[in-house]
Amino acid sequence: MPNAAKELSKLTLKIANSYTSEDRQASTNREDVITPEMVAYALAGMGKHRGAYYLARLKYSLDESVRQALRTEIVNYCIKNQLLVNWINSKPEKALKIIDIAIYDITASTECQSCQGRGHEVINNEIIECPTCKGSGRKQFGRNEKARMAGIFPNAWDESWKSKYPDIIDTLYKWESIFISHVGKRLR
């Protein structure tokens, strides 16, 4: 999977080239900074993928105003796809909690330190999947951190939360990849 930050930095250069000279001068000192304008440019035309749109706004523009809309998109997606069914019907506060943890996980995740976000390592001229991040290129929250965010003991996480978590975080990864592929198309 392409790295979102790299796609966005390519986008940054493309946008910098289209700026007026005055703007370009102002932007040369912050080439690697992703501005809300760049994200807005990248997101133009992706209205039908609302989940991906809100996620990108929250993650790359740090636009807090869309957090609630993103939660609602995830809840609707879960209902439509029969995910978290029992929790949504009888323990909605738990459903919202696990959704919030997944949002925090994907928006705060940083590059894997072992592979610098590449997802693989080269050992003896052989490319192997990075064992630390299992190829994702990201540093994810561990089980203890997620349990702490849920306000429960780690064994309680293992018992009833752990099995539900991949459905939610994988949905967000899928939405992020929709956004990245959209950015990729905008760059061509």
Ligand SMILES: [Zn+2]
């Ligand atoms: Zn890694």
